[in-house]
Amino acid sequence: MRNIIIAITFVCFFLTFATETEGQVRKRTTTTKTTKSTKEKVAKDETNFLDKGYAEIKFGNLGFFNGLSLSSKLNVGYKFHDRFSAGGGFKLFFNQYVVPNAPDPSLLDIGGFIHGRAKITKEIYFQGEYAFMKYEYYDQGVKLSQSANSPLLGLGYMSGTDKWRFGIEILYITSERARDIQNSIVEYWFGASYNF
Secondary structure: OHHHHHHHHHHHHHHHHHHHHHHHHHHHHHHHHHHHHHHHHHHHHHHHHHHOEEEEEEEEEEEOOOEEEEEEEEEEEEEOOOOEEEEEEEEEEEEEEOOOOOOOOEEEEEEEEEEEEEEOOOOEEEEEEEEEEEEEEEEOOEEEEEEEEEEEEEEEEEEOOOOEEEEEEEEEEOOHHHHHHHOOOEEEEEEEEEOO
16 A cells, blocks of 8 residues: 555656746746747848948049049948938048149049938939048148038939949039039039949
C-alpha cells in the first residue's frame, strides 16, 4: 500500500510538473514569436528608411577657353513622399586662368547647401537651394576670400528606370552679389542619382 501511495504521488507530481513545464514553454514560444515579429517589423522599418534616401554626384559649369573651369556637387537627401524630398550637400568650383607671360592663377570656391525638391513628373523636378559659399578671388595680385549665401531656383531632369538615373539640372542664382562673384547667372549640372 505504501508503494502504491508513493507511485500515485510520483505520477501526480510528474503530471503537475509536466503541465507547468508545457505552460512555460507555450509562453516562451509566444514571447519568441512576438520578438521575431517585432524584429521583422524593425527590419522592415529600417529598410523603408533606407529606401527613402538618395545620393547624387554631379559635374558642371565647364569652361575651356582662356583657362579651365570645373565644378562638382555631392548631395544626399530623404524622400518624405513620392513627390517631395529634402537634403543637403557640398559644392566645389575650381577655376584656373591663363595670364600671358605670368603664372596662371587658380581659385577654389567651396561650400555647402540645403535643398528641397518637388517632382513635377517622374522625370522632371523643381529644386530650390540655399548655398553657403566661400569664394576666392584676386585683388591686385593678392588672393583673398569672401563668403556669400544665396538662394537658387531651377529645374532638373533625370532619366532611367533602375536605381541609377542620369540627367541634367539648371539653377538660377537669385543673388546679384553671388552672380557677380561667380561671374555666372546660372549653374548647370550633369550627373547621376541613386534611388531618385
